[in-house]
Amino acid sequence: MSREQWGSRTGFILAAVGSAVGLGNIWRFPYVTYENGGGAFFIPYLFAMLTAGIPFMILEFTLGHKYRSGAPKTLASLNRRFEWLGWFQVMISAVIACYYVVVIAWAISYCYFAFSQSWGDDSNSFFFGTFLGLTSDNAPSRLGDLRWNLLLPLSIAWAATYVATYRGVQGGIEKINKILMPLLFLLVLYLIARIAFLPGALDGINWMFAPDFSKIWDPKVWSAAYGQIFFTLSVGFAIMLSYASFLPEKSDINNNAFMTVLMNCGFSMLAGIMVFGALGYMAHAQGTALTEVVSSGVGLAFVTLPTAINLLPAPGIMGPLFFLALVFAGVSSHISIAQAVITGLMDKLGWNRHQASTLFCTLGFLISLLFITQGGLLLLDLVDYFINNVALLGACLLELLLAGWLCRLTDFQRHANRLSEFRVGNWWLFCIRFVSVGILLILLFNNILGAFRENYGGYANHEIYFIGWGMIGIMLILALSINAASRQESRL
Template sequence: MQREQWGTRAGFVLAAVGSAVGLGNIWRFPYVAYENGGGAFFIPYLFALLTAGIPFMILEFTLGHKYRTGAPGILKALNARFEWLGWFQVMISAIIAFYYVVVIAWAISYVYFAVGQSWGDDSNAFFFGEFLGLTGDNAPSSLGGLQWHLLPPLCLAWAATYYATYRGVRGGIEKINKVLMPLLFLLVLVLIGRIVFLPGAVDGINWMFAPDFSKIWDLKVWSAAYGQIFFTLSVGFAIMLSYASYLPEKSDINNNASITALMDCGFSMVAGILIFGALGYMAMAQDKALTEVVSSGVGLAFVTLPAAINLLPAPGIMGPLFFLALVFAGISSHISIAEAVTAGLMAKLGWSRARTSTVFCGVGFVVSLLFITQGGLLLLDLVDYFINNIALLGSCLLELLLVGWLCRLEDFRDHANRLSDFAVGAWWLICIKYVSIAMLVVILFGNILGAFRENYGGYSNSEILFMGWGMIAVMLVVAITINTTSKKEASV
């Protein structure tokens, strides 16, 4: 059966950008930049983009285009002993899909809440108490009851992903991203166009971009820059490998990879202007220092910014537009995550796309119910920490070690160059074999050391052991078991 293909180059690029541009661009990047030297942070950040982000993206586009299958099949083609790494990446995507969709459901709910600012004057109490029903126990294992009001938006979020993966590459994923991505950029630009003219907004933006060059010499700042690049570009966990496997025979790999990475990082900077403009206005309106109102993560999106929206002119318009932008960014990423799993399962099981997407989205919906319980936020927090800071970075490192040191890297460079308008040379080989690997070793070692030194989030030893390290151990065992089974089947 002939493999599906993207209908147009623009469709592929928009889908790849849609995968890379997610919630983290809006609520993580601005704070990371602010915390790590402001304008000075862009020096290591752009260096990381050129020496890790774009080279890694070119590598994954090349592998996907060359082998034309999901991540497990690609890793198996590189070295039969490493098929397990492909399945480990697929499981990373599956677990992220299970909890990421819940944050999209929150954003969908907040589109409605924002019309009349239903969160009231205390957005913190509303989000953690009334909306999530978070109990006083700091225990991810204490799930409590289901929050039934989160079920409809959760169904909507899964329905969008199911439609895209069921309809396929050209009829679902490409069509949806051709609508979502332009709308997302338009929404953010409209919001910026209004917010930058508010009093204090420019001061907030200056806070983010004001350079502190003393931090340039801090290794932690460079680690943060590389960590943000690996975090934001959707590399290392099956997505870009799967997307690139649907590229037509004649595809400009180097250009496509560079455009995707640059558009993602450009959106992050634009999102930073939006967020810090709003925070600057909020700080002035409340007569506070910006340091007193700035935050990151879900607290920024669902606590701090709702409080800022209360102060905005026409909050019933600005608020829904902001959360609609979050929904669009989330759904485009979630579709790509689900497709990474779908592609791997289709290749392994020989199932049709319709059957595979139905089974995965059905199972995913059931599992995601765990995260809309009263303790769901804590469970999400713990799982997300270990998946993103340990499993994902470990997967990136192993993939680069395999391709850079156990394969002939020059062959992949030649494959990409033969199809591309501009060629990459020795710098690309150096970035893959040395720079990216060295930075990943530093970041991953620091994360593992930090996880052992101090229990993340103050969670108990047993929860860290079983729900954090235990989850990664189970993923490894399952991946290696599948690899072993495949070897036995091949030898029969």
């Protein structure tokens, strides 16, 4: 059976950008920039983009295109002993898909709440208490009751992903990203244009971009820049390998990679302007310093910004548009995460797209119910920490070691250059083999050391070991078991 293909280069790039552009661009990048030297942070960030982000993206586009398979078959083609790594990456995507969709469900709910600012004057109590019903116990394993108010938005989020993946590469994923991505950029540009003229907004934007060049010499700032690049580009956990496997035979790999990374980073800048403009206006309206209102993550999106929306002119318009932007960014990423898993199942089991999509989305929906319980936020927080800070970085590192040191990296270089308008030279080889590997070693070592030194989130030891490390252990055992079974089959 012939493999599906993207209908156009534009469709592929928009889908790849849709995968890379996610909730982290909106609620993580602005705060990381502000905290690490403002405008001066863009120097290490640009360096990280050129020496890690673009080279890694070129590698994944090349591997996916060359071997025409998802992560397990692609990595097995490099070295049959490493099929397990591909399955480990697929499992990372599967776990992320099950909790990431819950945040999209929150954003869908807040689109409705924003019309009348249902969160009232105390957005903190509303989000954690009224909306999530968070338990007072700081224990992720104590889930409590299901939050029925989240069942409908969760179903809507899964339905969008199911329709896109069920309908295929051209008919589903490409079409929906051709709609979502332009709309997302237009929404953000409109919000920027409206917010920028409000009192204090420019002060907020200046807070984010004001350079503190003394921080350039701080190794933690460089580590944060590389960490942001690895977190935001959807590399290292099966997504880009899957997407690139559907590229037509004649595809400009190098240009596609550059455009995907640059558009993703450009969106991060726009998101930063939007968020800090709103925070600047909020600080001005409340007569407080920006440092007292700035935050990141879930707290920024669902606590701080709703408070800012209360103060905005026409909040019943601006609020829904902001949360609609969050929904668009989340859905486009979730589709790509699901597709990474579905491609692995199709390649391994020989299933058609309809079977693989139906099975994964059904099981994923059932598992994601764990995260819409009273203790769901705590479970999401702990799982996300170990997936992003340990499993994902470890998968990135092993993939680079495999491709850069155990294979002929120059073969992949020639494959990409043969198809591309501009060629990548020795700088690409050096970045893959040394720069990216070295930075990932440092990041992973520090994260693992930090995880053992202090209990993340103040959670109890047994929660950390059984949920955090236990989850990673189970994923590794399953991946190695599949690898062993595959090698046994090949001998028979």
